[in-house]
Amino acid sequence: MIYDFILVGHGLAGGILARTLSEQGYKLAVFDTFKANSASRVAAGLINPLAGKRFAKSWLAEKLVPFAIAFYQQIEKEFNVKIWQPLPIFKFFSSVEEQNTWMGKSSNPAIQEFIKQVHLRLPFSESINQDFGAIEIAQSGYVDVNKFLDCLLVALAQSHLLIQEFFEFSRLNLNADFITYKQDNNTITARKIVFCEGFQAINNPYFSWLPFSLNKGEVLDIKVDNLPAECIYNKAVYVLPFGTDGFKVGATYNWREINEQPSAEALTELTERAGQILKKRFVVTKQAAGIRPAVKDRRPLMGWHPVHHQIGIFNGMGSKGVMMAPYLAHNFVANLQGAKLEPEADISRFLKYFTGI
Structure with a gap:
């Protein structure tokens, strides 16, 4: 054959x-x-059309994102399984200056289709640090890879x-x-x-x-009691609801140590950054590392x-x-x-x- x-x-x-x-x-x-x-x-399987430190539009997002969503929805239909979870991403602002920057960016036609709303204020939360508001990103979510x-x-x-x-x-x-x-x-x-x-x-x-240009990425699985799971939280790292009672936190980018061993440095970085988002106490249940084939x-x-x-x-x-x-x-x-x-x-x-x- x-x-x-x-x-x-x-x-x-x-x-x-x-x-x-x-x-x-x-x-x-x-x-x-x-x-x-x-x-x-x-990988946590995140789809985010506005990414990177500056949350610029991802390369070819206008083509890639709708095609990917339709692809995973077809897989769900064929296999009768839930793998695609559409969720908005709330990218929290750190200051009034950042609010003003994003108010200007949100009028850019190139990214408007991916911005659901710019929230200059959000209601007080007992769970999340959201004092300066957030940009709410649309056409986002994650795949259970x-x-x-x-x-x-x-x-x-x-x-x-x-x-x-x-x-x-x-x-x-x-x-x-x-x-x-x-x-x-x-x-x-x-x-x-x-x-x-x-x-x-x-x-x-x-x-x-x-x-x-290989780089090592690490993620955490965490447990948090009574944390709302209707969106993905983002501020330096993402906190993503995953499964029935857990969340994922990630991810790191390490170009210096290309190995697959979870590190204490990444654990510290991810827990500290998750703590900047979460007011609630959380418990780390798992840490994993992988090597990304970046270019x-x-x-x-x-x-x-x-x-x-x-x-x-x-x-x-x-x-x-x-x-x-x-x-x-x-x-x-x-x-x-x-x-x-x-x-x-x-x-x-x-x-x-x-x-x-």
């Missing part, structure tokens, strides 16, 4: 690309080894080949019209291969020239190898895979039929770094 694609990796990027390819009738063989602390599995990926894995195993082992580059052979991967007792043949390995892409001999120019990486055109990559979404991957997977698959890749995501922008392989 000849597969259309071998996909390596089934985190957010790989899982969504596999799903999108499958919907178009392509036959897949997918390599994946479950890892509880992968960046995808650790673990439940989502588990659904995709079940469907994948039913209709495609799921190989639960590490991919070894020494077993891959390239030919003009197809590729082969030799297992101990079997040879897999496919027309193309796409790597969706997350941060492990830095060890990929075909794409090691791409300028990844130096903060744009994703997708496209085809400049020499070996049967080898592709779909990666580099950093902390925004939940929001970016559905639309970009659609664009990637459309490229197979001749559509252009989003230019700011196309790996051809980094050809100056390619020295040949």
Whole structure:
């Protein structure tokens, strides 16, 4: 049997690309080894169209956000499961000066569709520090990433080949019209291969020239009694209602220590910042860390190898895979039929770094 694609990796990027390819009738063989602390599995799954320190409009938010929401709603319908939780984000102001800044920003047509309201005053709360008001962000919420990926894995195993082992580059052979991967007792043949390995892409001999800028992110699970759960709270960190009686707090960004071990420094940072939002006492029940496959120019990486055109990559979404991957997977698959890749995501922008392989 000849597969259309071998996909390596089934985190957010790989899982969504596999799903999108499958919907178009392509036959897949997918390599994946479950890892509880992968960046995808650790992530809170936040969709926030206005992000960053300045809460500017996220790249292509006007395309990415509605496409992603529709994608997850379709998954819910198909699998009869709740994974998408739409919730407004309340970004709390720290001062009157910040109020004034946002009053001016809110009139910008580029972000108006994502601003539900600017609250110069909010009612007194026994739970939340909201003395200076907040901007209320629309078209936001979170995806239960673990439940989502588990659904995709079940469907994948039913209709495609799921190989639960590490991919070894020494077993891959390239030919003009197809590729082969030799297992101990079997040879897999496919027309193309796409790597969706997350941060492990830095060890990929075909794409090691791409300028990844890995960073470590840590999140907390906390318990808080009687904290209202009808929105996501944000001030330096988010406090996000998750499950029936818990909240997630995150996230840190650490470019210095690229490892997957939870740190005391992140625990201190997250608890202190959560304490700036919450008036109530909370208890930390879990701490997790993952490595994000971010890129130096903060744009994703997708496209085809400049020499070996049967080898592709779909990666580099950093902390925004939940929001970016559905639309970009659609664009990637459309490229197979001749559509252009989003230019700011196309790996051809980094050809100056390619020295040949």
